[in-house]
Amino acid sequence: xxxxxxxxxxxxxxxxxxxxxxxxxxxxxxxxxxxxxxxxxxxxxxxxxxxxxxxxxxxxxxxxxxxxxxxxxxxxxxxxxxxxxxxxxxxxxxxxxxxxxxxxxxxxxxxxxxxxxxxxxxxxxxxxxxxxxxxxxxxxxxxxxxxxxxxxxxxxxxxxxxxxxxxxxxxxxxxxxxxxxxxxxxxxxxxxxxxxxxxxxxxxxxxxxxxxxxxxxxxxxxxxxxxxxxxxxxxxxxxxxxxxxxxxxxxxxxxxxxxxxxxxxxxxxxxxxxxxxxxxxxxxxxxxxxxxxxxxxxxxxxxxxxxxxxxxxxxxxxxxxxxxxxxxxxxxxxxxxxxxxxxxxxxxxxxxxxxxxxxxxxxxxxx
Amino acid sequence: xxxxxxxxxxxxxxxxxxxxxxxxxxxxxxxxxxxxxxxxxxxxxxxxxxxxxxxxxxxxxxxxxxxxxxxxxxxxxxxxxxxxxxxxxxxxxxxxxxxxxxxxxxxxxxxxxxxxxxxxxxxxxxxxxxxxxxxxxxxxxxxxxxxxxxxxxxxxxxxxxxxxxxxxxxxxxxxxxxxxx
Numbered sequence: 001x002x003x004x005x006x007x008x009x010x011x012x013x014x015x016x017x018x019x020x021x022x023x024x025x026x027x028x029x030x031x032x033x034x035x036x037x038x039x040x041x042x043x044x045x046x047x048x049x050x051x052x053x054x055x056x057x058x059x060x061x062x063x064x065x066x067x068x069x070x071x072x073x074x075x076x077x078x079x080x081x082x083x084x085x086x087x088x089x090x091x092x093x094x095x096x097x098x099x100x101x102x103x104x105x106x107x108x109x110x111x112x113x114x115x116x117x118x119x120x121x122x123x124x125x126x127x128x129x130x131x132x133x134x135x136x137x138x139x140x141x142x143x144x145x146x147x148x149x150x151x152x153x154x155x156x157x158x159x160x161x162x163x164x165x166x167x168x169x170x171x172x173x174x175x176x177x178x179x180x181x182x183x184x185x186x187x188x189x190x191x192x193x194x195x196x197x198x199x200x201x202x203x204x205x206x207x208x209x210x211x212x213x214x215x216x217x218x219x220x221x222x223x224x225x226x227x228x229x230x231x232x233x234x235x236x237x238x239x240x241x242x243x244x245x246x247x248x249x250x251x252x253x254x255x256x257x258x259x260x261x262x263x264x265x266x267x268x269x270x271x272x273x274x275x276x277x278x279x280x281x282x283x284x285x286x287x288x289x290x291x292x293x294x295x296x297x298x299x300x301x302x303x304x305x306x307x308x309x310x311x312x313x314x315x316x317x318x319x320x321x322x323x324x325x326x327x328x329x330x331x332x333x334x335x336x337x338x339x340x341x342x343x344x345x346x347x348x349x350x351x352x353x354x355x356x357x358x359x360x361x362x363x364x365x366x367x
Numbered sequence: 368x369x370x371x372x373x374x375x376x377x378x379x380x381x382x383x384x385x386x387x388x389x390x391x392x393x394x395x396x397x398x399x400x401x402x403x404x405x406x407x408x409x410x411x412x413x414x415x416x417x418x419x420x421x422x423x424x425x426x427x428x429x430x431x432x433x434x435x436x437x438x439x440x441x442x443x444x445x446x447x448x449x450x451x452x453x454x455x456x457x458x459x460x461x462x463x464x465x466x467x468x469x470x471x472x473x474x475x476x477x478x479x480x481x482x483x484x485x486x487x488x489x490x491x492x493x494x495x496x497x498x499x500x501x502x503x504x505x506x507x508x509x510x511x512x513x514x515x516x517x518x519x520x521x522x523x524x525x526x527x528x529x530x531x532x533x534x535x536x537x538x539x540x541x542x543x544x545x546x547x548x
Contacts (some may be wrong), residue, residue: 295429299503309476309504314544345543
């Protein structure tokens with residue numbers, strides 16, 4: 001991926017570290033570099049900029065992560081049926097710029113593109129988790145506060161991640177992306193412990209809202225290639241945006257996917273509807289005032305987020321899950337950030353508790 | 368005074384008289400002259416209240432983004448013209464305009480809600496028994512309420528409810544996305 005960087009900051013303590021060397025070797029020429037004692041001020045929003053969030057994406061900060069790397073998925077909540085996903089935060093913010101992205105609100109105060117140089121500490125946290133619960137299986141993803149692969153050409157982090165997870169028995173890594181940056185993965189042996197997942201949207205959504213991401217067909221082609229290389233692949237139809245032609249377009253997308261990739265090679269699907277907190281909605285509309293995908297039939301839902309009104313959202317969920325199940329009976333499909341009642345309505349049975357679903361999804365690759 | 372300033376001043380004057388918040392006024396003034404004046408003309412003709420202008424501003428902008436049209440084209444829409452130009456009292460026409468704009472802004476939601484409201488009406492519920500759809504169909508919860516003052520009334524309403532069980536179940540299915548929306 002081509003980076004548009006205005007400036008790079010490196011915390012002094014990491015200036016001679018392997019990550020700094022890798023990044024500095026691969027930086028586009030002419031990007032100013034500054035060594036700082038503490039990268040946090042550089043990560044903060046520069047309110048003098050007309051779009052401080054976009055400006056933050058162009059400031060790369062190689063710095064220490066001062067809070068735990070491992071946490072429960074921030075999307076999880078008692079009001080939703082969750083998938084037991086654990087998030088490993090190795091970076092924050094993303095070089096792509098999706099109009100609906102929750103980071104516009106979530107990291108609005110700290111939008112600098114932070115890459116955490118002390119990432120080896122994350123491996124210690126994972127090993128501590130395994131020691132604490134040696135009989136459980138966990139699915140751990142790096143794609144929540146950043147795209148898992150968008151900056152891999154700079155950092156080469158995937159090489160170390162895959163190497164670490166390939167040596168685990170009860171940890172599964174999920175690399176979630178909207179890119180086709182898979183070259184680093186192709187010569188590694190994930191030994192059944194790594195899933196690469198793609199967020200998939202129809203071309204209309206990609207063209208309107210998923211700026212700087214790879215086109216859907218390129219993502220699907222990349223999925224085929226990593227599946228050939230021995231990785232599990234999974235897909236997130238999330239957010240499903242209910243624009244007028246959505247049903248037709250999402251079904252065509254699924255048909256294309258299944259034509260390219262044998263459904264038996266897919267580990268799971270998740271489906272989630274567009275959901276925007278009032279703050280996110282305002283930020284997204286301010287930044288992308290002409291995006292019709294942000295002017296759909298969303299209404300304020302009981303959870304305080306704008307969502308597509310229920311009958312339409314449920315109909316899309318039902319239609320998509322039925323098409324997936326027809327093509328791939330038995331494939332795990334779950335809803336993200338929806339109530340148990342909605343899951344039961346769509347799938348005909350209540351969803352498993354998060355720990356159980358998490359366990360199933362973590363093991364799905366090996367079963 | 369240039370024409371450019373004149374139309375902006377006219378809008379500012381109307382906005383000041385009606386306490387339109389600054390951010391809304393800024394958005395209004397961001398529109399092209401044709402679009403901005405089209406809303407001003409309607410606001411004057413129908414004597415829109417401040418809240419109605421704010422709703423119209425937001426819905427016209429959102430419809431515009433989706434349909435690729437400006438406010439003037441939308442307000443000239445065949446479904447809106449008769450309301451703006453037609454008979455009836457100004458408050459009635461103002462209300463009708465906002466309702467119609469909401470229909471244009473949320474076409475599938477409006478159709479689904481109208482259909483569901485018709486289904487509820489067709490149940491001919493007795494007094495004391497209500498079936499309430501969720502606001503804006505924003506959830507999958509259907510609220511059924513019994514209001515009783517005697518045991519006999521409770522028996523009658525429960526029987527009435529039981530008699531309508533299948534129709535209510537069908538309504539729940541529509542809420543859950545069983546129908547073409």
